[in-house]
Amino acid sequence: MYGQRSLIFLFLVVGCSLCFHCCFGDAALIPDECDDPDCGRSLPELLSSKGYPNEWVNVTTADGYILGLIHILHGRVTVQNPTRKVFFLQHGLEDCAMTWGMNFPSQSLAFLLADAGHDVWLGNSRGNSYSLGHTTLSPDSEEYWDFSWDEMAAYDVPACIDAVLNRTSTSSLIWVGHSQGTMISFAGLIRNPAYQDKVSLLVQLAPVAYLKHMDSLLLRWLATFDVDVIIEKLGVKRFLPHRDFYELLGADLCDPLPHACDDFLSVLTGYPEDVNNTRLQIVTQYDPAGTSVKNLVHYGQAVRDGRFAYFDYGYFGNRKIYGTHKSPEYDLSTLRTPTMLFSGTNDVLADPKDVATLKSQLPSSTVVFSVEISPYSHLDFPWGIHANSNIYQYILAAANGTLFPPPSL
Helix, strand or coil, X not given: CCCHHHHHHHHHHHHHHHHHHHHHCCCCCCCCCCCCCCCCCCHHHHHHHCCCCEEEEEEECCCCEEEEEEEECCCCCCCCCCCCCEEEEECCCCCCHHHHHCXXXXXXXXXXXXXXXXXXXXXXXXXXXXXXEECCCCCCCCHHHCCXXXXXXXXXXXXXXXXXXXXXXXXXEEEEEECHHHHHHHHHHHHCHHHHHCEEEEEEECCCCCCCCCCCHHHHHHHHCCHHHHHHHCCCCEECCHHHHHHHHHHHHHCCCHHHHHHHHHHHHCCCCCCCHHHHHHHCCCCCCCEXXXXXXXXXXHHHHCCCECCCCHHHHHHHHCCCCCCCECCHHHCCCCEEEEEECCCXXXXXXXXXXXXXXXXXXXXXXXXXXXXXXXXXXXXXXXXHHHHHHHHHHHHCCCCCCCCCC
């Protein structure tokens, strides 16, 4: 299934990240071999360079985390759209807001939505390179990293929704999630049912809830050998921060060894099938964007027990926190928000069998559109050069009030 080369990169990812972080912390090691004009640009600069004016908006959660949101003010040409909608786009694990604008305007969802006259907001999850702030805690403290996707669902999701709705003076928005961005929206709307009325449509790309059949080499290895738990017990709280790893090796790998970046990505997400390989050197400027080790432990729990559940603190911890010996499961049958599901036949993180389980747990009236795209893998959904015709046209149509029948792909 995976070659020897991928196994080598697996140990490089984990070993180098841990060792380099311990030795050098967050030293800014910028790749010096990148010939793309977008290299070295910040997220706002990258958007502006493509003709999309934007603003940075900080949002503070109820537990004190400061999230960096990017608001695209309008498209390359101001369009008066009578069906103008507010879109909130949320990235996946170890990713950042860049994911929605990595390709060119005719290929990137954020750009397409803005050019169609919609109001577009891009989220950054707590703990990534663009959401490291906190009202009282420093990212250098262990306390800062005491979170998983549970906290993202409980605090980040409602904070972002409220902030965007308040600033746009609207009553609801369309949430587009990829990977972890789907997981935290499912969990967040279940934990906070009132917010189901504040999201008019959930658009879930490579949807993740159940991970029993997940075949990501990195996550499967972490879960099978309890490496996630071991790393946490060793006192390491931050996992794959951007500057520790890719900024050190990104250009050195991607430029002379084009397949190396594919191997890197395949360790976590599988081989992408539809990406522009020449843009991977831009990816190394932003990803991996970092998360907590506790978040990886939570993923590992889902792989081991096959449940879509709250963080498992063990028998006594669960009794203290939840009042039960097992952590509660998220009840997907309570989700009322209309939902579009886009999954891939070759996705090792959102495995088709797990997506089928997810779909079976949602009310049939909730799933208004569902399609499995061949041969899409995990990263093809935000980065695919043909995602416009395979996926995004259906999102744009839904925003205008039309739900086309799912394509036969």
